[in-house]
Amino acid sequence: MHVFVYGTLMRGFYNTFAQNLHTNATYIGKGQASGRLYDLGAFPGAVFDASADLKIKGEVYYVEKNVKSIMDSLDTYEGINDPEFDYYEKREAIILVNNTKIKALVYHLKIAVDTFTLIENGDYLEFLSKK
Template sequence: MHVFVYGTLMNDFKNSIAEFLRNNSTFIGKGITNGEIYDLGSFPGAVFDENSFNTIYGEVYKITSNIEAVISALDTYEGINDPTFNYYEKKEAFIQVHTTQIKASVYHFKKCPNGFKRIESGDYSKYLDSF
């Protein structure tokens, strides 16, 4: 199973869930897809839209061991089953990695993005480096 991460689960970030993902996955490569990414405060939210002219930058991992535990940890981290958080839904999207299209699970920001700052570059790490 492939997963596309675009925020605090990327390699630049050091937290226990990001480490758990990396320890049980193979890094496939940096990826891009169509959509927009927003600054939600201490983390980003991405709206995946194949018709968008904007790009979301992230990383693709293939989960290779402890698959159910990794998926459960990612879902918990992203608040998938937490009705008090309720920011994301899990979807699938096609991610461009080098010359290949890979179908990957993504955490799609499902709330209205009005009022949140759009990250113009589409790259959360680059955006944080600008501060």
């Protein structure tokens, strides 16, 4: 199962959930998807939209072993099924990685984005470096 991450689960972040993903999944490469990336304060949120002219930049991982355990961990981190933190839903999106289009699971922002800053270049790490 492929997973596309675009924020605090990428390499360079050292929280427990990112480390679990990096240790237990295979890094495939940098990827991008059509959509818009927003700064939510302490983390980003992405609205995936195949017709968008902007790109969300991130990383693709392949989860082959302990899939349920790893995905449950990611779901916990992203607040899936947590009524007190109901920002994301899990979806599939088309990701371009290594010059190939693949389907990957993504965490899609489902709340209104009106008050958040658009990260126009779609790159959360670059955005943080300029903050």
